Amino acid sequence: MILFSNPGAQVQAHRAEIDQAIARVLDSGWYVLGREVDAFEREFAEYLGTTHAVGVNSGTDALALALRALGIGPGDQVAAPSHTAVATIAAIEMAGAEPLLIDIDPVHYTMDPVALEAAVTPRTRAVVAVHLYGQAADMDAILGIARRHGLKVVEDCAQATGGRYKGRRVGTLGDVGCFSFYPTKNLGAVGDGGAVVTGSDALAQSLRSLREYGWRGDRVSHVAGVNSRLDEIQAAILRAKLPYLDADNDRRRAIADRYGAALEGLLARPAQRPDCHHVFHLYVVRTPGRDARIAALRDEQVGAAVHYLLAAHQQPAYLSRLAGADRLLETERAVSEIMTLPIYPELSDAQVDTVIDAVRKTARV
Numbered sequence: 461m462i463l464f465s466n467p468g469a470q471v472q473a474h475r476a477e478i479d480q481a482i483a484r485v486l487d488s489g490w491y492v493l494g495r496e497v498d499a500f501e502r503e504f505a506e507y508l509g510t511t512h513a514v515g516v517n518s519g520t521d522a523l524a525l526a527l528r529a530l531g532i533g534p535g536d537q538v539a540a541p542s543h544t545a546v547a548t549i550a551a552i553e554m555a556g557a558e559p560l561l562i563d564i565d566p567v568h569y570t571m572d573p574v575a576l577e578a579a580v581t582p583r584t585r586a587v588v589a590v591h592l593y594g595q596a597a598d599m600d601a602i603l604g605i606a607r608r609h610g611l612k613v614v615e616d617c618a619q620a621t622g623g624r625y626k627g628r629r630v631g632t633l634g635d636v637g638c639f640s641f642y643p644t645k646n647l648g649a650v651g652d653g654g655a656v657v658t659g660s661d662a663l664a665q666s667l668r669s670l671r672e673y674g675w676r677g678d679r680v681s682h683v684a685g686v687n688s689r690l691d692e693i694q695a696a697i698l699r700a701k702l703p704y705l706d707a708d709n710d711r712r713r714a715i716a717d718r719y720g721a722a723l724e725g726l727l728a729r730p731a732q733r734p735d736c737h738h739v740f741h742l743y744v745v746r747t748p749g750r751d752a753r754i755a756a757l758r759d760e761q762v763g764a765a766v767h768y769l770l771a772a773h774q775q776p777a778y779l780s781r782l783a784g785a786d787r788l789l790e791t792e793r794a795v796s797e798i799m800t801l802p803i804y805p806e807l808s809d810a811q812v813d814t815v816i817d818a819v820r821k822t823a824r825v
């Protein structure tokens with residue numbers, strides 16, 4: 461079966477350097493928040509072109525802590541798309557705030573700025589722009605709306621590490637950028653990990669405090685923080701892999717080009733925003749009869765999947781209880797038609813062609 465993503469293949473591709481990184485940490489005798497985390501934070505901030513990166517335990521924590529550092533909490537509304545990993549919405553509630561769900565633009569699957577502006581209320585304090593599938597949201601429009609309504613802008617970059625919007629790396633456009641290093645992401649660890657990046661000294665200081673019990677280097681809790689630290693082993697592995705991220709993303713883009721050329725007319729291919737560097741965390745197409753098509757592809761040993769089967773407001777835990785859930789027509793339409801084809805840097809051209817042949821064959825189901 462050709463999987464839609466394959467973190468094991470990535471580990472094998474960099475196995476010697478990952479083994480060395482792990483051995484270095486084991487021999488150091490220091491395992492949490494140490495030299496590797498410091499060095500990774502510096503290298504990652506430099507890669508993105510910003511001043512601070514703060515390593516945390518996951519992408520979900522990165523979002524929740526970013527909102528808390530921005531002073532957002534109970535009584536506040538945070539706008540976000542319902543068409544996202546449920547983590548985006550969970551993080552807003554972890555910060556004590558209330559999600560305000562916004563519909564998507566059906567072409568790029570990212571937040572529709574017109575719907576955002578129509579939904580904003582006096583209680584809305586922030587917006588989470590999700591760079592879904594590897595492509596930046598419509599940031600000029602979102603930043604303009606945020607300015608007009610006094611909203612903080614949090615970028616959810618979990619699926620777009622290394623991607624760019626008009627020449628700038630995602631994560632450096634809003635007030636804070638939040639990253640996930642979950643193993644399947646474009647820059648993946650071998651466990652959980654995340655980071656918040658910002659150009660603000662004050663926000664960085666607040667995040668460093670919040671991630672460790674509200675301490676300020678003195679083991680005294682000045683605010684009610686949490687334990688959300690990045691392990692040394694994960695940081696060392698991320699340092700080993702970061703130098704390959706751009707090449708890996710270029711390979712993802714080359715695979716997307718190969719699919720794009722071959723699949724014309726067979727299904728709706730992903731649209732790329734002009735001036736954006738899409739890093740294809742996922743290759744998501746749209747097709748009627750989606751479920752039958754996935755079953756037929758699986759019979760051909762192609763592991764097509766769906767991201768996401770349910771929008772946040774359709775999940776049992778959130779079922780229509782979230783503000784905005786009643787006007788998400790494009791989201792609900794997309795959710796019933798989208799399908800993810802395999803894409804990861806180690807996928808060979810021969811495997812890509814196998815997927816293409818299978819899609820052609822199943823066009824008749």
Ligand SMILES: *Cc1c(COP(=O)(O)O)cnc(C)c1O
Pocket residue numbers: 518519520521544545547548590616618619639640641642652653654
């Ligand atoms: C993966 C993901 C997250 C959460 O990251 P974790 O590290 O799994 O907590 C948040 N938002 C989006 C869009 C994601 O894809």
